[in-house]
């Protein structure tokens with residue numbers, strides 16, 4: 001009987017067709033982050049990027065919660081402040097300083113607090129149960145949102161709302177999160193993963209080269225002047241038209257059948 005490592009206990013990784021489902025799995029502490037969990041998450045992101053058969057990923061939490069951020073109890077024993085010379089400009093497991101080459105969908109139930117809302121900002125599509133709650137509550141505990149929120153949040157939602165959430169550390173419910181554009185879908189509690197998998201399935205049925213090119217364009221043109229952005233967009237887009245898949249699509253339409261994309 002193979003031994004189950006702490007990494008495998010704290011983070012479940014499951015392949016469903018072309019989709020990798022990553023589940024933070026410490027429900028007894030609202031899926032608070034642990035070293036083993038973060039290590040397995042980083043491995044999962046490497047798998048998503050490296051495997052051409054994987055076309056999308058879903059990140060969720062076990063036990064009706066998403067993630068309660070860093071383990072505050074564990075932090076009393078091993079504190080970030082004691083980690084001398086640590087470079088926190090990149091935290092691969094939290095997708096800070098790293099973006100996946102394929103779409104990542106968040107399926108949120110319950111608490112997505114602090115590190116939970118931080119990693120949410122690295123996802124592309126976000127589905128939450130109506131009872132979910134969000135917040136960047138590190139300052140409540142005298143901590144800094146080192147998962148990237150002080151940089152990313154103001155780029156994803158209106159400035160004054162981002163500043164409000166970052167400075168107050170207050171929690172908001174899914175309805176407000178949708179209203180401010182932090183998430184895109186609110187569903188009945190317990191059904192977030194169902195919709196996330198449905199959306200991942202739609203993405204996985206699309207031409208993978210086109211999907212990944214669109215994602216790359218969104219990201220790499222973000223801070224460019226418009227005309228420079230169109231120059232890069234055209235270069236990336238033309239490479240898609242040069243693919244076999246770009247010929248398969250119209251052919252399948254003409255032949256009234258489902259395209260069989262090969263990712264080349």
Ligand SMILES: C[C@H](/C=C/C(=O)SCCNC(=O)CCNC(=O)[C@H](O)C(C)(C)COP(=O)(O)OP(=O)(O)OC[C@H]1O[C@@H](n2cnc3c(N)ncnc32)[C@H](O)[C@@H]1OP(=O)(O)O)[C@H]1CC[C@H]2[C@@H]3CCC4=CC(=O)CC[C@]4(C)[C@H]3CC[C@]12C
Nearest residue numbers: 029030032068069070071072073080111114115137146147
């Ligand atoms: C900076 C990065 C992020 C930091 C943080 O996230 S700070 C943590 C902030 N978290 C919170 O504010 C949430 C606290 N919890 C709550 O508010 C509530 O629990 C809730 C709203 C989430 C739920 O409320 P509830 O009423 O439904 O449930 P409860 O009864 O409260 O909870 C049930 C049960 O769970 C326990 N619980 C809940 N939350 C936590 C928690 N966060 N920690 C521990 N336990 C929790 C609660 O106590 C109850 O238990 P019970 O026994 O039943 O009473 C950091 C993110 C990652 C860091 C890097 C990690 C790797 C590194 C290692 C190093 O050594 C240092 C450097 C670093 C790279 C490190 C750097 C900093 C991070 C990037």
